[in-house]
Amino acid sequence: MKHPIVQTLLAGGTSTILHILLFLLLIFSFDMPTDIRQFGQPEVEIVQATVVDEDLVLEEMARLQEAEEKKRAAEEERQQKLDEQLEKTQDELARKEQEFLDMQERAKLDAEKLKQEAELEQQRLKELEQQRIEQEEARKQAELERQQAEQAKQKAEAERKAAEEAKQRADAERLAAEKAREEAVAKRKAEEEARRKAEEEAKRKAEEEAKRKAEEEAKRKAEEEAKRKAAEAEAKRKAAEAEAKRKAEAERLAAEKSRAEAEQALQRQLDAEAEQRKQKRIAGVLDTYGLQIQQRITRYWTKPANAEAGLLVTLEVKLIPGGDIRSVRVIKSSGSEIFDRSAENAVYKAAPMPMPSDPDAAQKIISEGIEIYFKPE
Amino acid sequence: MAPKLIRSLALMAMFFMPIQASAVLKVEITGGSDSALPIAIVPFGAEGIKAPEDITSIIRNDLESTGRFAPLDNQDLVSRPTEQSQVNFADWRLLRSEGLVIGKISSQDGENYQVQFQLFDVYRGQQLAGKRYQVPASGLRALGHQIADVIYETLTGEKGIFSTRLAFVTQITAGDGKKRFALQISDADGANPRTVLQSTQPIMSPSWGPDGNQLAYVSFENGKTEVFVQQLQSGQRKSVASFEGINSAPAWSPDGKKLALTLSRNGNPEIYVMELANGDLIRVTNNAQAIDTEAVWSRDGNEIYFTSDRGGRPQIYKVSANGGRAERISFEGNYNASPDLSPDGSKLAMVHGANGGFYIAVQDLKTGAMQVLTDSGRAESPSFAPNGQMILYATEQKGSGVLAAVSVDGRIHQRLSESGTVVREPAWSPLKK
Numbered sequence: 001m002k003h004p005i006v007q008t009l010l011a012g013g014t015s016t017i018l019h020i021l022l023f024l025l026l027i028f029s030f031d032m033p034t035d036i037r038q039f040g041q042p043e044v045e046i047v048q049a050t051v052v053d054e055d056l057v058l059e060e061m062a063r064l065q066e067a068e069e070k071k072r073a074a075e076e077e078r079q080q081k082l083d084e085q086l087e088k089t090q091d092e093l094a095r096k097e098q099e100f101l102d103m104q105e106r107a108k109l110d111a112e113k114l115k116q117e118a119e120l121e122q123q124r125l126k127e128l129e130q131q132r133i134e135q136e137e138a139r140k141q142a143e144l145e146r147q148q149a150e151q152a153k154q155k156a157e158a159e160r161k162a163a164e165e166a167k168q169r170a171d172a173e174r175l176a177a178e179k180a181r182e183e184a185v186a187k188r189k190a191e192e193e194a195r196r197k198a199e200e201e202a203k204r205k206a207e208e209e210a211k212r213k214a215e216e217e218a219k220r221k222a223e224e225e226a227k228r229k230a231a232e233a234e235a236k237r238k239a240a241e242a243e244a245k246r247k248a249e250a251e252r253l254a255a256e257k258s259r260a261e262a263e264q265a266l267q268r269q270l271d272a273e274a275e276q277r278k279q280k281r282i283a284g285v286l287d288t289y290g291l292q293i294q295q296r297i298t299r300y301w302t303k304p305a306n307a308e309a310g311l312l313v314t315l316e317v318k319l320i321p322g323g324d325i326r327s328v329r330v331i332k333s334s335g336s337e338i339f340d341r342s343a344e345n346a347v348y349k350a351a352p353m354p355m356p357s358d359p360d361a362a363q364k365i366i367s368e369g370i371e372i373y374f375k376p377e
Numbered sequence: 378m379a380p381k382l383i384r385s386l387a388l389m390a391m392f393f394m395p396i397q398a399s400a401v402l403k404v405e406i407t408g409g410s411d412s413a414l415p416i417a418i419v420p421f422g423a424e425g426i427k428a429p430e431d432i433t434s435i436i437r438n439d440l441e442s443t444g445r446f447a448p449l450d451n452q453d454l455v456s457r458p459t460e461q462s463q464v465n466f467a468d469w470r471l472l473r474s475e476g477l478v479i480g481k482i483s484s485q486d487g488e489n490y491q492v493q494f495q496l497f498d499v500y501r502g503q504q505l506a507g508k509r510y511q512v513p514a515s516g517l518r519a520l521g522h523q524i525a526d527v528i529y530e531t532l533t534g535e536k537g538i539f540s541t542r543l544a545f546v547t548q549i550t551a552g553d554g555k556k557r558f559a560l561q562i563s564d565a566d567g568a569n570p571r572t573v574l575q576s577t578q579p580i581m582s583p584s585w586g587p588d589g590n591q592l593a594y595v596s597f598e599n600g601k602t603e604v605f606v607q608q609l610q611s612g613q614r615k616s617v618a619s620f621e622g623i624n625s626a627p628a629w630s631p632d633g634k635k636l637a638l639t640l641s642r643n644g645n646p647e648i649y650v651m652e653l654a655n656g657d658l659i660r661v662t663n664n665a666q667a668i669d670t671e672a673v674w675s676r677d678g679n680e681i682y683f684t685s686d687r688g689g690r691p692q693i694y695k696v697s698a699n700g701g702r703a704e705r706i707s708f709e710g711n712y713n714a715s716p717d718l719s720p721d722g723s724k725l726a727m728v729h730g731a732n733g734g735f736y737i738a739v740q741d742l743k744t745g746a747m748q749v750l751t752d753s754g755r756a757e758s759p760s761f762a763p764n765g766q767m768i769l770y771a772t773e774q775k776g777s778g779v780l781a782a783v784s785v786d787g788r789i790h791q792r793l794s795e796s797g798t799v800v801r802e803p804a805w806s807p808l809k810k
Binding site for chain 2 (some may be wrong): 286289290293294297298299300301302303304305306307316336337338341342343344345346348349364365368369370371372373374375376377
């Protein structure tokens with residue numbers, strides 16, 4: 001048994017080859033009329049192959065495509081008719097070739113006629129061919145539509161699947177978020193817990209530290225207090241010692257002092273008595289000296305004519321050892337410039353003053369000066 | 378035990394008592410000397426010119442005349458400085474001179490003179506006064522008095538009177554035997570007299586107006602007593618009182634608006650006060666049995682001192698310038714007349730009669746004490762110097778009337794005029810205004 005695909009190919013190729021041969025025939029008939037023989041041989045073999053395969057194709061077709069059997073049958077029928085026509089044509093051609101061979105003369109005469117007929121035939125073939133192409137086109141269109149339907153179906157299925165997947169993804173994300181939130185809460189709680197624990201720990205440690213320090217402080221204080229008390233006791237002891245020493249020293253000094261004072265008092269008494277005698281002597285000298293001064297100044301005082309009783313000027317007179325004037329100063333003015341001046345002039349005019357022969361008295365006069373009152377009576 | 382304790386206490390007390398001898402020696406001077414103030418007046422340097430007046434002598438005489446100053450004799454001057462740079466004060470101290478006056482005179486033309494002087498306190502070596510003047514030759518004498526005034530005031534504290542004037546009446550007997558009377562004015566030292574009125578009839582009682590520019594006086598020129606007021610600058614004069622009877626003893630009120638007069642227009646000499654502006658009279662005394670005369674005003678112009686014999690003998694009385702009861706002021710002796718009041722109103726000078734003589738006496742109005750200042754026995758017409766330190770009066774010397782002055786304390790006596798003319802009725806001018 002022959003393979004169905006080969007048969008199809010053979011079936012399809014048969015008509016094609018036939019057309020090509022016909023076309024060649026026409027060409028050679030006009031250009032190379034001398035090569036007629038070769039041209040007749042292949043035609044016979046092709047006709048035979050076609051007859052043998054036809055059944056096989058039909059059978060195959062029927063078996064493969066039962067759903068399109070009707071359409072196929074029509075197609076087959078039409079194909080059969082065409083084949084039959086073709087067979088007839090071929091027969092005709094063979095006969096005409098016979099006739100052509102027989103009647104070369106006539107062929108020439110009928111060439112035109114033939115040619116026209118060929119053209120007509122060609123036209124008819126063309127129409128047939130067109131019909132077939134159109135049928136093929138329709139079939140292809142149907143196929144295409146079927147394929148498109150199939151594709152749409154597949155696409156819908158894909159979309160459904162995508163939706164399904166999206167839904168699953170969303171669910172997954174939601175679950176992940178939920179999980180993350182729970183994890184965060186857990187983490188925070190854990191952290192809080194950790195912090196609380198740390199604080200408690202710190203507090204505990206601080207308390208412990210404070211307690212330790214307090215204990216230390218108490219200990220230190222106690223030690224210090226002990227030291228201080230010891231020092232105090234020591235100081236007291238020392239102070240007592242010092243006090244005792246001081247007292248003893250003071251008593252000794254007091255005794256010494258009273259002894260010295262007694263001596264000094266005695267000395268002072270002696271000195272005082274001597275001083276008293278001296279002052280008494282000086283006072284006596286000065287009494288006399290005052291009278292001398294008074295007389296001398298009185299002699300030199302030119303009392304202003306208008307000097308009235310009640311005027312009083314006080315002068316401080318300082319002398320140098322020879323009795324000359326060191327300075328004359330108005331201690332208290334009389335209020336009258338002229339009266340004051342007369343008094344000062346009296347002192348100047350009386351210089352040099354007499355000096356006491358007693359050196360103590362003279363020294364006293366020089367160091368302390370003389371106060372002189374001018375008061376007219 | 379007890380005596381020892383007492384002795385210890387006494388000693389202790391002594392320690393605490395100030396030693397008596399620590400006080401300064403104190404000397405009291407009450408006596409003093411009444412002698413004049415020693416002063417050195419060095420003749421002024423004349424720088425090659427011969428000045429017409431000896432200014433140094435004028436100054437020296439003025440100061441010496443008061444009795445308050447004892448100028449060194451020229452031969453005692455240790456040096457003759459004319460400028461301060463030439464003065465060695467120690468020299469002057471040795472002389473016990475309290476003041477030193479030096480000066481210079483110069484002139485380019487003999488007409489105008491430049492004069493300068495300085496007064497030093499010798500003991501302090503300080504200048505007390507110093508001035509420079511420019512005067513014509515005719516002013517040199519007055520300038521000498523002016524400088525003496527400055528020195529006097531600087532050293533005594535009182536106004537100098539050397540530039541004041543005296544008014545007095547002179548009487549001469551001419552060759553024909555007729556008497557000539559003259560009212561004259563001189564410098565305070567009696568020098569430089571000039572006549573303001575001449576008459577063949579007596580002139581009496583000149584009295585200075587308080588401004589020093591006019592005189593009131595009594596003139597007999599019209600055959601009877603008559604009171605005139607004369608302007609000294611112009612010589613113009615005016616009869617202010619020529620009433621019936623006596624018109625005498627004019628005295629200016631302190632404000633110069635009134636004249637006290639003795640008038641007998643009503644029969645008996647009484648004291649009147651005339652308003653000079655209109656001649657209105659107020660009769661101040663009214664005592665027909667007595668003579669009331671010689672009025673003098675109190676310093677406030679409210680009272681009048683006068684002489685009256687209403688008590689039988691002349692005494693000084695005081696009465697309100699508006700009249701009323703008079704009060705006797707003088708009681709010493711049985712004759713007190715011709716009163717003059719000191720410029721400060723504290724003393725009354727008067728002629729005091731005693732033992733047949735007449736003396737100048739001064740009575741302290743506060744205490745009533747009277748002191749007789751003169752001893753010549755012929756003194757009259759006392760008149761206070763305007764500084765109250767001297768009293769000018771007239772007296773007789775060798776039968777001739779002369780002017781003299783005495784200090785209010787009676788220590789200083791001066792003769793102001795030479796004999797030869799009779800000089801009477803003196804009056805000391807007020808200070809120059």
